[in-house]
Amino acid sequence: MKSNLLFIAMCSLSLVSCSDDDEMMTTPVASEFSIVTASNTSGRISYTDLSQSSPTVETLTHFSFDADGIFYDPSNDGLILASRTNNKLEFYNGIKSVMATDVTSIVPAFSSTSDFNNPREIAVMGDKVVVTQDQNAANGNTNKLVVYQKTSTGFTLLNSYTVNFKTWGIFLDGTTLYAVADSTGDLVSFTNFFANANGAITPTKRVTIEGLVRTHGIAHSAADNRMILTDVGSATSDSDGGLIVINNFASVYNSVANGGTLSLSNQVRVYGPNSTMGNPVDVAYDDVTERIYVAERLNAGGRLLTFSLPTSNGDATPIEARAEAGIASVFLARR
Numbered sequence: 001m002k003s004n005l006l007f008i009a010m011c012s013l014s015l016v017s018c019s020d021d022d023e024m025m026t027t028p029v030a031s032e033f034s035i036v037t038a039s040n041t042s043g044r045i046s047y048t049d050l051s052q053s054s055p056t057v058e059t060l061t062h063f064s065f066d067a068d069g070i071f072y073d074p075s076n077d078g079l080i081l082a083s084r085t086n087n088k089l090e091f092y093n094g095i096k097s098v099m100a101t102d103v104t105s106i107v108p109a110f111s112s113t114s115d116f117n118n119p120r121e122i123a124v125m126g127d128k129v130v131v132t133q134d135q136n137a138a139n140g141n142t143n144k145l146v147v148y149q150k151t152s153t154g155f156t157l158l159n160s161y162t163v164n165f166k167t168w169g170i171f172l173d174g175t176t177l178y179a180v181a182d183s184t185g186d187l188v189s190f191t192n193f194f195a196n197a198n199g200a201i202t203p204t205k206r207v208t209i210e211g212l213v214r215t216h217g218i219a220h221s222a223a224d225n226r227m228i229l230t231d232v233g234s235a236t237s238d239s240d241g242g243l244i245v246i247n248n249f250a251s252v253y254n255s256v257a258n259g260g261t262l263s264l265s266n267q268v269r270v271y272g273p274n275s276t277m278g279n280p281v282d283v284a285y286d287d288v289t290e291r292i293y294v295a296e297r298l299n300a301g302g303r304l305l306t307f308s309l310p311t312s313n314g315d316a317t318p319i320e321a322r323a324e325a326g327i328a329s330v331f332l333a334r335r
Contacts, residue, residue, distance in 0.1 A: 032074035033334045035284065035293060036095075037304060038067040038081060041326025045070065045079065047095060057322065060098065061105040063090055068328045069122035069131065074335060078109075080150075082119035082131055088112045089122070089129060089148060089155050112155035116146045120182075121282075121329070125172040128194065129155065132167035134182065143167045145177070145201075147194065159194075161201045169218035169230075169282065178218065179203075180229065185212030187229070187253075187262075207253065208261045211269070212244060217283035217295070224287045225249050230280035230294065231271075238278030238299040242271035243292065245310060272315025276305065284332040285309075291319075295330040302327040 033051040038044075043065040047058045062081065069082030072095065079092045089112040098106055116131055117139035123130045133144035143163050148155040166182035177193040180186070188203035190196070209215065209229060217230035227249040233240035245268040246252055252266045271277075279298035285291070290309040296302065304327055306320040 031335055033286075034072065034074065035304075035330065035332050036070055036072045036079065037295065037324060037327055037331075038070040038329045039302070039324065039326035040066045040068050040084060040328040041302075045081070046324065047072075047099060058099045060095070060103075062092065063106070063108050068120050070329045070331050071122055071124050071129075072331055072333050073124075074333050080122060080124065080129060082122045083111075084119055086111070087114045087117050087119065089131065091150070091155070110154045112148055113157060115157050115160060116144060120168045121170050123170045123172045123177070124150075125174070127151070128158070130170060130172065130177065130193075132170055132179070134167050145170075145179075159196065159198050161196060162199065163201060163203075165203075165206075168216045171218055171220050173220060173222065178220065180215040180218050181206070182216065183214055185209045185215055185231075187215070187218075189253075205258045207256045207258070209244060209246075209267070210261050210264050211267070213240075216279075216281045219283045219285040219292075220249070221285055221287040225251075226285070226287070227253075228283055228285050228292060230277075230283050232279040232281060235279060239273060239276075240271075241277030241280045241296070241299075242269060242275070243277070243280065243283070243294065243307065243310070244269055267313075268310050269313045270307065270310050270316045274315045274317040275307075276300070276303070276318065276321065280305075282329045284330045286332055286334060288334065293330050293332060294318075295324075295327045297327060301325050304330065 035048050037046045044059050048055045064083035064085040066084040067081045071080040081090045090108040093109040116133040118136045120134045121132045129148045131146045135141040135143045145161045147159040168182040170179045177190045188206045191204045212231050213233045216232050219228045227246040229244045231242040280294045281297045282295035284293040292307040294305040302325045305318040
């Protein structure tokens with residue numbers, strides 16, 4: 001599911017980087033710098049305060065065994081999950097407050113109606129939450145983008161769109177929605193996304209990322225104009241995954257015609273056995289520390305991998321790797 005910097009402003013509650021910080025030689029003090037993850041096998045979420053010198057991983061059991069899409073807002077200490085168990089959005093209050101007690105499980109303060117089946121990711125901008133529905137037999141093999149408005153007491157369904165590609169990762173850059181086309185190496189975008197009427201919608205633009213086998217995760221940083229995509233390769237292989245970094249993203253993407261190919265020369269690629277990536281299903285990026293956080297679903301049963309931002313093509317060893325069974329999504333909050 002994802003994002004890196006979170007600020008409470010026009011870009012607050014966004015799954016993408018909305019930071020106006022310039023890159024600095026030293027890391028500024030943040031009132032919140034944390035990472036949250038969800039699993040589709042354990043029924044747990046994790047919260048880690050990365051501002052600590054020795055971060056401790058806290059875990060909580062939640063209402064849904066299978067979750068695939070997570071968002072955390074430090075301004076209200078609230079967390080949104082896309083539940084594949086219940087096919088609803090679920091909002092949980094007071095995450096850090098609960099973790100400060102002996103309570104080990106949480107229940108949602110409220111949930112959405114069930115307007116999707118088989119969710120894979122969420123993106124948040126202001127009070128709007130977008131959910132991707134990936135096709136399966138239970139939903140009639142229909143791919144959808146479903147939009148809700150979040151209030152202090154619930155989620156209200158605003159729009160439901162069918163799309164002509166398999167959905168997975170998404171992010172919002174203002175009113176432009178970017179999405180990966182699962183089972184391909186393609187990236188799509190919708191300008192003025194929220195202005196669409198209900199029904200079938202077609203991407204404003206679709207480009208192929210050269211050399212990418214099957215894309216899943218997506219993260220974007222507006223602060224340093226950088227896009228990061230993950231490649232799961234074969235779904236059954238635990239060693240063929242990779243990361244693709246696209247620097248100067250806006251100009252690179254805009255220079256490719258609709259239906260065209262974004263060339264290898266505009267990519268920095270990380271693939272190889274040292275990376276331990278097989279099915280990297282989600283990704284988050286912090287433009288202050290220039291670290292990439294990958295939800296690796298298959299290798300070793302699931303791990304959260306941390307990489308330094310690569311500057312050249314090749315293999316790379318994670319600077320950190322922690323076991324997390326069934327990890328399916330990762331979200332980074334900084335403010």
